Amino acid sequence: MDRFLQELDRWSPNLRRYARALTRNAEQADDLVQDCLERALTRRHLWNEGGNTRAWLFTIMHNIHANDTRKRGSRPASVPIDDRDGHYARPAAQHSRIAGLELAAAMERLPEEQRQVILLVALEGMTYGEVAETVGVAQGTVMSRLSRGRERLRQLMEEGAPALKVVK
């Protein structure tokens, strides 16, 4: 198998992880990754073997997603998981997992542009410069999205804290 295909296979798990976190829907996420890989293959002549393939692929996927979202004229469909009743019913042993779900629910309430930068930094460990390149904005914009997003998440998690205490 040639180098280019190997590189695509190498980064596909990362693309899937980010797409899953972004769309909260496994099927939709894989559709997005597939679109991204198809486009990368048809643009193979633009691939720079010595360059940052991950950033290149994430940029392609970001553009497709932005385009899809625009076409749909709304946020992409997502699966709501803010199911408090379910949380009350879970055994206390699953506390940390529930905290994760609280965070996932809080993420849903952020504007997508903030979720994107938070996820690219947290999941991919991208530098702020790489995030800026991927989403096509200035680094200062990345920083303000990150800052506002994280602060809002923190507030939402604090508001959600009483519900978590019930679990114990």
Next chain:
Amino acid sequence: MNNERFEIDDAELHAWIDGQLAPDRAGAVEAAVASDPGLAARLKAYADQNRELRALFGAVADEPLPERLRAAAIASRQARKRWLIPVAASIAWLAVGLAGGWLANDGLGGRALVEASRHVAEEAMSAHRVYAVEVVHPVEVFAAQEAHLVKWLSKRLGHDIRTPDLAALGFKLVGGRLLPAEGGEPAAQFMYEDQAGRRVTVYVSLYNSGQETAFRYQEVQGAGAFVWLEPEMGYAIAGDIPRDPLLAISKVVYETFEPVH
């Protein structure tokens, strides 16, 4: 030192959390955190967010890659796709030579696929016969509202439907309509007309054959249709015009509906 804290900007706090802070600034941030419990709590919350997000989604990257996302599989699918148009055209010509007969050349599916194609073609031709002769109400939505028409039919079919541009071939969009197809599924029909008033209809239906086929040609009572299947859709182009221009139109329609790369 209080002064030192005010010199730290918000971006540096995040950079510290994310391990992206310039090493010579770490001391200043750490001193500020040590002297300000509120700041320390805030930054801990941010760090926890990173950790929890990785815990929530990290495992996705360890899942085995499904076949449809494997680069080699996508590359070979694309290679096949590029072949389809010329192959389709030649097969269509051969089929035309057989005077409207069907050419069962697909290795996969064989007769079942031929039946599926025939079925789609017949639906398309019935719809063509009924509506192409209409003078006053040939369509439900006229071309003047093309954007609305496309949006509406895309929504009803649950697929990205487009109106092929046939102007180069002398045909103008009249409009389109929603039709019932087998199994209560919706289908879409677009009507085109040339200056002589000859009409061609483009029929798109949800038809889950799971396969792609080449073009096929069928002729009934002076009207002909080219038909082909995609895995989830059936397409047929019907018209009271000779095969050559109908084939040219079919190719444009095929290219219009080919998935965008």
